[in-house]
Amino acid sequence: MLIDYLKLAVNNLLKRRMRSWLTLIGIFIGIAAVVSLIGLGEGLRIAISSQFNMLGTDTITIQASGVQYGPPGTGVVTPLKQDYVDKIANVDGVDFAIGRLLKTSKVEFNDRATFTVAGSMPSGQHRGDIEERINLKADQGRLLRDGDKYKVLMGSKYDEDDKVFGKLVKVGDTVLIQGKAFEVVGIAKNLGNFLMDYAVIVNEDDMRDIFNDKDTTSIIMVMVKKGADMNNVKEDIEKLLRKERDVKEGEEDFTVELSINAIKTLESTLFAVQLFVYIIAGISIVVGGIGIMNTMYTAVVERTKEIGILKSIGARNEDIFLLFFIESGLLGFSGGLAGAIIGVILAKTLAFIGAMQLGTDLIHADIAWWLITGALSFSFLIGCVAGITPAWRASRLHPVDALRYAK
Amino acid sequence: MRKMKESKTKKTIIKLENVWKIYTMGHVEVPALRGLDIEIKEGEFVALMGPSGSGKSTSMNMVGCLDIPTKGRIFLAGKNISHMTESELAQIRGRKIGFIFQQFNLIPTLTALENVALPMIFQNTTKEQRMERAEELLNLVGLGDRINHKPSEMSGGQQQRVAIARSLANDPDVILADEPTGNLDSKTGDSVIDFLTNLHITKGKTIIMVTHDAHVAESAERIELLKDGRIVSTKKGKHHKKHE
Numbered sequence: 001m002l003i004d005y006l007k008l009a010v011n012n013l014l015k016r017r018m019r020s021w022l023t024l025i026g027i028f029i030g031i032a033a034v035v036s037l038i039g040l041g042e043g044l045r046i047a048i049s050s051q052f053n054m055l056g057t058d059t060i061t062i063q064a065s066g067v068q069y070g071p072p073g074t075g076v077v078t079p080l081k082q083d084y085v086d087k088i089a090n091v092d093g094v095d096f097a098i099g100r101l102l103k104t105s106k107v108e109f110n111d112r113a114t115f116t117v118a119g120s121m122p123s124g125q126h127r128g129d130i131e132e133r134i135n136l137k138a139d140q141g142r143l144l145r146d147g148d149k150y151k152v153l154m155g156s157k158y159d160e161d162d163k164v165f166g167k168l169v170k171v172g173d174t175v176l177i178q179g180k181a182f183e184v185v186g187i188a189k190n191l192g193n194f195l196m197d198y199a200v201i202v203n204e205d206d207m208r209d210i211f212n213d214k215d216t217t218s219i220i221m222v223m224v225k226k227g228a229d230m231n232n233v234k235e236d237i238e239k240l241l242r243k244e245r246d247v248k249e250g251e252e253d254f255t256v257e258l259s260i261n262a263i264k265t266l267e268s269t270l271f272a273v274q275l276f277v278y279i280i281a282g283i284s285i286v287v288g289g290i291g292i293m294n295t296m297y298t299a300v301v302e303r304t305k306e307i308g309i310l311k312s313i314g315a316r317n318e319d320i321f322l323l324f325f326i327e328s329g330l331l332g333f334s335g336g337l338a339g340a341i342i343g344v345i346l347a348k349t350l351a352f353i354g355a356m357q358l359g360t361d362l363i364h365a366d367i368a369w370w371l372i373t374g375a376l377s378f379s380f381l382i383g384c385v386a387g388i389t390p391a392w393r394a395s396r397l398h399p400v401d402a403l404r405y406a407k
Numbered sequence: 408m409r410k411m412k413e414s415k416t417k418k419t420i421i422k423l424e425n426v427w428k429i430y431t432m433g434h435v436e437v438p439a440l441r442g443l444d445i446e447i448k449e450g451e452f453v454a455l456m457g458p459s460g461s462g463k464s465t466s467m468n469m470v471g472c473l474d475i476p477t478k479g480r481i482f483l484a485g486k487n488i489s490h491m492t493e494s495e496l497a498q499i500r501g502r503k504i505g506f507i508f509q510q511f512n513l514i515p516t517l518t519a520l521e522n523v524a525l526p527m528i529f530q531n532t533t534k535e536q537r538m539e540r541a542e543e544l545l546n547l548v549g550l551g552d553r554i555n556h557k558p559s560e561m562s563g564g565q566q567q568r569v570a571i572a573r574s575l576a577n578d579p580d581v582i583l584a585d586e587p588t589g590n591l592d593s594k595t596g597d598s599v600i601d602f603l604t605n606l607h608i609t610k611g612k613t614i615i616m617v618t619h620d621a622h623v624a625e626s627a628e629r630i631e632l633l634k635d636g637r638i639v640s641t642k643k644g645k646h647h648k649k650h651e
């Protein structure tokens with residue numbers, strides 16, 4: 001019985017014109033967005049947070065910034081001074097503080113040049129602290145040591161991606177950084193972090209040399225003692241820096257950020273992006289539903305005579321209602337099916353591109369069966385809901401009037 | 408198959424008593440039927456003639472449970488159908504009435520077989536039964552080799568034969584044919600009339616046929632002439648029983 005109605009509805013759908021399929025675009029886009037987003041979902045979140053997680057949750061990061069109340073990009077950034085580092089180290093609750101220079105530099109090899117981040121390594125005990133923090137290990141060769149002069153540790157990508165220089169960089173090769181020759185002593189292990197894997201790492205003295213920079217620093221990482229109140233430490237550092245840099249409260253030209261907050265910010269940004277996509281998807285689906293309702297109304301008008309015929313051979317109002325209701329549901333289902341297929345392809349493609357770019361397999365496209373069945377049931381439901389009033393109208397047509405209807 | 412009915416013991420199957428149908432178009436009232444009285448016995452073959460607009464189709468629709476009268480009473484197999492709900496009417500219509508229209512009114516997207524099987528879907532017949540019966544009926548109207556053709560792939564005469572087969576799907580007591588030959592040339596029309604006559608004789612179906620054509624009307628046992636929504640005269644047709 002119901003299967004017969006289903007067959008009749010499929011038959012009618014297959015006879016439909018292009019125009020009525022176009023109205024499915026809304027459902028299609030909505031379902032594709034939802035399926036790909038949920039499919040990527042967790043993997044994407046983990047992959048992005050992991051870029052920050054290596055900082056740990058007991059770290060405070062200090063950076064110079066423009067004047068905060070101006071529009072972005074306005075105001076000159078006054079760099080942090082290297083001598084803040086020791087002063088911050090003396091703040092109550094601070095275990096130790098490390099300044100690092102991060103500068104965009106020109107790196108040349110095999111007669112080709114690229115611009116990438118050069119990061120400095122502090123000497124002494126802090127070298128080990130940093131290495132441990134960011135999980136820096138040598139894949140080939142060795143890590144930098146105190147006393148290394150014009151030696152460089154290359155990011156893992158230079159041994160994986162020969163597009164940068166036209167050939168891979170090996171231990172023992174010589175590269176030019178800001179025009180100075182550096183000997184490659186090691187290749188770092190892949191960190192799954194886009195920026196770090198393309199970075200080059202040199203000792204702090206060499207960095208100051210090649211950039212002719214004696215007293216600034218780019219970023220100060222502060223490790224807080226166990227049990228110390230992170231927020232108190234943060235406030236004390238802010239107070240200290242306001243004095244050092246002679247700025248008023250509320251007009252700081254620097255940021256002191258708790259790593260835990262950075263992770264939270266990132267997660268909430270990600271959440272906002274997801275929310276945005278869901279809202280767009282929701283709107284698309286509502287628009288799609290209205291589109292289906294519209295083509296169903298058109299179908300009722302176009303098939304008025306057919307409805308009259310069906311009634312004349314014994315179809316009851318309920319039968320006519322079911323026929324159009326099911327057809328409308330199937331229309332939604334078709335849009336959802338197309339959307340789900342594209343959504344899966346999209347998720348897989350994005351995961352693939354992500355893995356290629358980041359060199360990490362953190363981004364999975366996990367297309368669970370419940371996601372597909374859920375998406376399909378949902379689009380069927382949307383179709384059904386959109387079909388209620390058109391099907392109702394069809395079922396209420398007077399048989400004689402419907403039979404007399406001429407196209 | 409049912410045995411031919413004995414003509415002496417005929418019961419009344421359809422009875423219209425003072426039936427009025429008034430259509431309202433805007434503020435204008437159009438009386439299509441004005442006190443129509445007619446009685447039809449089981450197994451009778453009646454032709455309904457009359458000028459255009461005299462109410463022939465309207466009265467067929469009433470008998471066929473497609474509409475209810477504004478006033479008056481209609482009995483079908485002893486049941487008063489003049490106040491029934493749409494759902495009840497659909498039920499009776501599906502089981503007791505077979506329609507044949509001037510426009511054939513087949514579903515264009517379905518094959519001949521599917522068209523003939525369609526009325527049975529609404530009566531909860533199993534798929535096997537439906538397909539078997541539809542094929543049998545198409546064989547009966549001589550279209551056994553066209554079962555998978557769409558209406559657009561058939562001639563008018565063939566389409567009307569499919570419609571006849573469809574009208575028989577639920578083995579109804581009454582066949583209502585509203586100008587069944589109106590869209591056919593006279594030769595094809597005659598063969599359609601032959602089919603109807605045959606049904607009447609071999610299956611004992613009650614048939615009411617609307618026609619403009621006096622020659623076609625002659626095939627019936629009785630001819631009723633309608634004018635302005637009333638019967639104005641009755642005469643006997645030249646109907647004679649065929650032996651096949």
Ligand SMILES: Nc1ncnc2c1ncn2[C@@H]1O[C@H](COP(=O)(O)OP(=O)(O)O)[C@@H](O)[C@H]1O
Pocket residue numbers: 400401404430431432437438439457458459460461462463464465466
């Ligand atoms: N649905 C309707 N709405 C308004 N007027 C109608 C309707 N159906 C029929 N009529 C009118 O009722 C009269 C009888 O129509 P009908 O029964 O179709 O006549 P016939 O079939 O004898 O040509 C005509 O005047 C026609 O215009």
Ligand SMILES: [Mg+2]
Pocket residue numbers: 463464465
């Ligand atoms: Mg008519």
